[in-house]
Amino acid sequence: MKEQLIKLEQEVLQELEKASRKELNELRVKVFGKNGLITNLSKGMRDVPSENRKEIGQLINQTRSLLEEAFAKKEQEIENAELEKSLESEKIDITEPSKDIKIGALHPTSDIIDKLTDICVDMGFSVVEGPEIETDYYNFEAMNIPKNHPSRDMQDTFFITDEILLRSQTSAVQAREMEVRKPPFKIVCPGKTYRNDSDATHSPVFHQLEGLVVDENISMADLKAMLSTLMKRLYGEDTYIRFRPSFFPFTEPSIEVDLSCPTCHGKGCNICKGTGMLELLGAGVVNPKVLEMSGIDSKKYRGFAFGFGLDRAGMLLNGISNIRSLFKNDIRFLQQMKGEKK
Ligand code: DAH
Numbered sequence: 257m258k259e260q261l262i263k264l265e266q267e268v269l270q271e272l273e274k275a276s277r278k279e280l281n282e283l284r285v286k287v288f289g290k291n292g293l294i295t296n297l298s299k300g301m302r303d304v305p306s307e308n309r310k311e312i313g314q315l316i317n318q319t320r321s322l323l324e325e326a327f328a329k330k331e332q333e334i335e336n337a338e339l340e341k342s343l344e345s346e347k348i349d350i351t352e353p354s355k356d357i358k359i360g361a362l363h364p365t366s367d368i369i370d371k372l373t374d375i376c377v378d379m380g381f382s383v384v385e386g387p388e389i390e391t392d393y394y395n396f397e398a399m400n401i402p403k404n405h406p407s408r409d410m411q412d413t414f415f416i417t418d419e420i421l422l423r424s425q426t427s428a429v430q431a432r433e434m435e436v437r438k439p440p441f442k443i444v445c446p447g448k449t450y451r452n453d454s455d456a457t458h459s460p461v462f463h464q465l466e467g468l469v470v471d472e473n474i475s476m477a478d479l480k481a482m483l484s485t486l487m488k489r490l491y492g493e494d495t496y497i498r499f500r501p502s503f504f505p506f507t508e509p510s511i512e513v514d515l516s517c518p519t520c521h522g523k524g525c526n527i528c529k530g531t532g533m534l535e536l537l538g539a540g541v542v543n544p545k546v547l548e549m550s551g552i553d554s555k556k557y558r559g560f561a562f563g564f565g566l567d568r569a570g571m572l573l574n575g576i577s578n579i580r581s582l583f584k585n586d587i588r589f590l591q592q593m594k595g596e597k598k
Contacts, residue, residue, distance in 0.1 A: 257304070257308075257312050257315070258315060260297075261297070261315055261316065261319050264293055264294075264297075264319065265319050265322065265323065268283065268287055268293075268323055268326075269323075269326060271283055272326055272327065272330050275330065276334075277334050277338075280327070280330060280331060280334065283327075284327060287323060288320075288323075288324075294316065294319065294320050294323070297316050298316055301313060301316070359594070360590070360594075361590060361591070361593040361594040362593070363582070363590070363593070364570040364571070364573070364574050364576065364582060364593055365463055365566060365567060365570050365582060367570065367573075367593075368566050368569050368570035368573060369446045369463070369465070369566060371490060371573075372444070372446070372465055372486075372490065372564070372566070372569070373444060373446060373465075375486055375489045375490065376444045376467065376486070379442070379482065379485070379486075380442055381442040381443060381444045381467065382441070382442065382443050382444075383443075383444055383445070383446070384429060384433060384443050384444070384445050385429075385445060385446075385447055386423070386426065386428055386429035386432055386445055386447065387423070388422060388423055388447065388448050388449075388450070389416065389420060389421075389422060389423075390420070390421060390422070390423035390428045391419055391420060391421075392418070392419045392420070392421060393419075393431075394423075394428040394429075394431050394432055395413075395421060395423050395424060395425065395427075395428040396408060398428075398430075398431035398546070398549050398550060399425075399427050399428070399430065399431065399505060399506040399546060400505040400506050400543055400545050400546050400549070401505045401506075405505075407505045411424040411425060411451055412424075412451060412452040412453070413450055413451050413452065414450055414452065414460075422449075422450035423449055423450065424449060424450060424451050425449055425464060425466075425563060426445050426446070426447050426449055426464040426465065426466035426563060427466055427506060427561070427563055429443075429445040429447075429466055430466065430468050430506070430542075430546070430550075430561060431546070431549065431550045433445075433468065434468075434470065434546075434547065434550035434551070434552055435550050435551060437470075439470040439471060439472075439552060439557045440469075440470060440471035440472070440557075441468075441469075441470055441471075442467075442468070442469045443466075443467070443468050444465055444466065444467045444468075445465065445466045445467075446463065446464070446465040446466075446566065447463065447464065447465075448461055448462070448463055449461075449462055449463065449464045450462075456577075456578050456579065456580070457568070457578075457579055458579065459567070459579050459580065459582075459583065461583075462565065462566070462567050462579075463565075463566035463567050464563055464564060464565060464566055465563070465564040465566055466561070466562070466563050466564075467561060467562045467563075467564075468542070468559060468560075468561045469482075469559055469560050469561075470542070470547070470552060470557050470558070470559035471557065471558070471559070472556060472557060472558070473558070474541070474557075474558040474559055474560055475541070475558075475560075476499075476509070476511075476541060476560070478560060479539055479540075479541070479560040479562070480497070480499065482560075483497055483513060483537075483539065483562065484496070484497050487515055490569075490573070491515065491518040491572075491573070492518065494516075494521055495515060495516050495518065496515075496516045496522070497513055497514065497515055497516070498513070498514040498515075498533060499511045499512075499513060499514075500512045500513075500514065502538060502540075504538055504540055505543070506540075506542065506543050506546045506561070507538075507539065507540025507541055507542060507543055507561060508540065508541060508543040508544075509540055509541060510538065510539070510540035511538070511539050511540055512535060512537075512538055512539075513535075513536055513537045513538070513539055513562070514533040514534060514535050514536065515533065515534050515536045515572075516532060516533060516534075517531075517532055517533060517534050518534075518572055518573065519572075519575065520532065527572075527575075527577075534572065536564065536565070536568065536569065536572075537562055537563060537564045537565065538562065538563050539560065539561060539562035539563070540560065540561065540562075541558065541559070541560050542558065542559035542560065542561050544558075547559065567579055567582055570582070574593065
């Protein structure tokens, strides 16, 4: 039995010496498996006379631990060799020129939102957001546009139920904010708006930025100074604005604000159709009825408000002629948006 064990030990150690990972595993089964050599020897203990059993048992155990150790050592060796090999083959050549890294660009609409809100924050405005799925009350009624009133025809939107709709104007946030804020306050709200409109310059989904200032002694002069500064910062120092009388149910008086064309600087070109001016936003002094409906004392406070078409403002800034380019997701168009902008 003793010789048998020594022979087994030597044979296994020899085989182990030159074993690959696969052979190591096979050898492990051959030695320690269910019907393995060592296992069978242990089973054979039954036939060993009882006076020799202790000694033989010890010898088998010694051989088992010796072999187990040898297996573990070999396994470690194989692992080290494999690691070395992979480190060698995966070596990074730091002198190799890098692949072209593709850098994206901000979408023109995100870009204009960032620029406008940055300027407004500099002027002391807080940036807020409102829901795109809005109630009829906030979108229309609280803006002094009662149910069945003809002024609703100016904005045809998408109704979900009789009382819930996709907001047609960011003006809807005005009442929401007036209900929760105490004057004086200044807010701007950028976001998506929806209307049943579709041509080269109108899309059913578009973006607006709403502004609202409520304080004592607010006048048209404050509105003009604020908008003039905003436009100069956005389109350049030589930009000027023009007020035209208009109508909005939520402002009294109401105005339409035109901007000197950023492309020709007021001289006249094909973008401004030779007029030198571009129509950009609606504004006015907040109708006292709107203040009262949202719980603000119109005897004490007044306000001004303005609403911008952001897609149009971004198109002007980037010389884009068709609004659909903004939504088509054409990589060649987005590629052109890269680089230094005004
Ligand atoms: N909400 C108006 C529109 O979508 C734009 C507007 C006009 C907003 C006058 C205002 C405002 O805040 O005072 O056509």
